[in-house]
Amino acid sequence: MTDQPIPSISRAGRHGPTIRDVARLAGVSLGTASKALNGEGRLRQETREKVMQVAREIGYRPNDLAQSLHRTRSRTVGVISSDAFGRFTLPIFQALEEVFADEGVAVFMCNATDDPERERQHVDQLLGKRIDGLVVTARRADRRPPVGPLPAGLPVIYVYSEPEDGSALSLLADEEAGAALAVDHLVAVGCRRMAHVTGPERFEAVQQRRNGFHAALARHGLKAEPSHCVTGNWSEEWGRQAVAQLFGSGAVAPPDGVFCGNDQIARGVIEAVRERGLSVPQDVAVVGFDNWQVMTEAARPPITSIDMNLADLGREAGRALIAMIGGEAISGLKRLPCTLVQRQSTAR
Amino acid sequence: MTDQPIPSISRAGRHGPTIRDVARLAGVSLGTASKALNGEGRLRQETREKVMQVAREIGYRPNDLAQSLHRTRSRTVGVISSDAFGRFTLPIFQALEEVFADEGVAVFMCNATDDPERERQHVDQLLGKRIDGLVVTARRADRRPPVGPLPAGLPVIYVYSEPEDGSALSLLADEEAGAALAVDHLVAVGCRRMAHVTGPERFEAVQQRRNGFHAALARHGLKAEPSHCVTGNWSEEWGRQAVAQLFGSGAVAPPDGVFCGNDQIARGVIEAVRERGLSVPQDVAVVGFDNWQVMTEAARPPITSIDMNLADLGREAGRALIAMIGGEAISGLKRLPCTLVQRQSTAR
DNA sequence: TTGAAAGCGCTAACAA
């Protein structure tokens, strides 16, 4: 499969026609062709058009790589994920990509799958390609060793991810405040005996959401039974099991409001509660976390949930990186607000 | 935020130290430095080490953009999705990225969100950056207008997507054969009255899976009641509704095996069947499609499902593109096999 | 074994 010879071009470059070819065929000098194609300098309209015309005819397309040698910027950024492209990184990527595309910046996507060696390899490659900036993201918002070593002055931003040493700008969802939203809402619909069913202890998200839960309760002058705060894994099955624990013992009054660590747990809780002959939301109101539509909307009833607005996170990150590339110095940690999306599981 | 001055370098290039800096500091010529750094030519071991040493000290990193001007290849490919990064494209991306990373090829990821204008813009940018090849993918495996116009000779491959004009290599899952697997399995576990509950007619996947369903039944000397083949949307809710239709009328004997167009429908079917007091799999065996774990494993019982092996698709695509970049001429349409993953919904 | 010089495709300063 060899390149088709381009008609009327004697010697096309490695990658198709060059600006030299355009100049020669238009009967002008290299410099003139350049000015004409970039709309710069003072040129006769006639010449300008002639050059453009020829360029169009032979399908000339400027070599961005060569241009980059002159520019200070390559109009290219890297996105590196310390983990597989997952459900959480997805909306972030999408927003990031859109912001960069709007600015004419191309995005290298790299997946390091928690492998430091692979990550180094990717970073090396990206630096070789002279990216203008780097976005680091992850499946979990947990702290991670900083990416590097990186040349001083390279704009870097962590999204839904945080460097252990606080060395760079980090954008996170305010999960603690998100949990508080859930509690406020449960209180508002009349719940008083709150439970919290969540995922594995080792996740920072678990700790933050729980902290938000307790803090908000305290603000309302409430307190959860210790036996009503249970950790397990992130599955529906765990949600079902938790209901057996919460409603089974009879030692203390069962909860009338359950805040769940994610939507899968919430769905399990809802199903199990219903199967006990209780009504959601009448007897027990339930709030989830993540606002994952396939879960929240398929459940019966659909689940009220906290949305981390990950797309906003991605958008903000993209804009911030562009600003940094433009010369602004931004750093520190920023938490963006979550929002509550109300559905029938708390409609009472 | 300015670059840190690199110690002992008088005039570092726009993007950090250049090979010239290395040469000067090592007290050798440009050509020598190049040979030393690339491990080529005949050089004294001493010189070689000296150069490497200096390069390391000043943090020299070859500019891949400049190198690309000499090479025929940029070691870069583009992946363009005609739709948002979704559940189906994800495993494909991941596998693609891994294959390319192994080959030292960086991946530009572009999202065109079904917007032809945006797509053109992306393609333009990618061609400007002199990608060595292009992967086109989509959320739906449906036929689509070919990407373009592209320079003749640029390797292109469509994954989980197919150009209307059959102009380029296209890799798809053999969904028809996948559906047949489901039927074979249902027959094997003793089902005789088969139903098919699937998604919207306009999806090619719906048509293919249905064709496979009927063809396989015929092979077994069976035939489905027309009223047992129903289309709706892709949701759990539709699965539940469908059960009311299939089991409600009493005009014909209800099915003892249901093949569903996706796992969400299957989950809805399973729940509704159970709520009718029937047992899955004893009274009704159910098979889903997609093998989406959050669905298949959360259902009670877990769902036997057809896996399109999208990661394989991505891997194959990556390898094929690399082969094409290497000069091989590959084209046509290739369908990769699906596999059946057995779980309790058919365990009898 | 090393150095000098040309050139990849392009831009930009300076002459003409």
Added chain:
DNA sequence: TTGTTAGCGCTTTCAA
């Protein structure tokens, strides 16, 4: 208004 020339950072002849 246009042409010439010198780079951007690198590789690759060809001389020395």
